[in-house]
Amino acid sequence: MSDLNTLVAATTATLGRIARDFTPAVFASSLAAEDMVLTDLILKNKLNIGIFSLETGRLHPETLAMVNKVKEVYGYDITLFRPDTAAVDEYVAKNGLNAFYDSVEMRRECCRIRKVEPLKQALAGNKAWVTGQRRAQSATRTQLCVEEDDPAHFMTKFNPLADWSEKDVWDYIKSNNVPYNALHDQGFPSIGCAPCTRAIEPGEDVRAGRWWWENPESKECGLHVVDGKLVRIKSVNA
């Protein structure tokens, strides 16, 4: 059995255990490459794990197109959670549409309204949630476990791809004809909201295109918490 087959078998077993022992459970998909691997494994194995995405209102058209692609390929409707309209309107009226460029505080407030609060709604009432995080993605994820306690959301959090490399992800996608976001072929290894993500140059850190105007230490969206602290995204490789 190849290394990839071993990884796939272990990941499928983890997802099966989540579906069996942690119902109801949900998978938070960003519609990027890692999350398409998990989507493929969940849907092909008909596992009872709901899939949702945070439709922030600022996503690239290519990312939104993946919702229809998943419907077309798998016949599955990804649930979209959107920010509170009044909160968005108030932020924009008071600060401007793109005030997140002005300061870290303004950026965090936009992420709070468009991502963090909708995530809370999406996770409410579930026993576990699943993410596509990998250990090799950043310095803050080197200790990432497949299963961990998430005290911020009072549930168990699973990172079934913790052991996967970027190559494993793409080998799986290519060998299984998994649909993927067209932005990955345009220099976007990491994909977030359109105004806060740019393509990177060869040799740049994979997350260099996320909130590129900020100091690396301030980069966080507030979705992931480690040891009671918001994760500081400081990438080291892949």
Ligand code: SF4
């Ligand atoms: S990534 Fe940018 S546009 Fe998206 S919620 Fe955060 S600050 Fe707002």
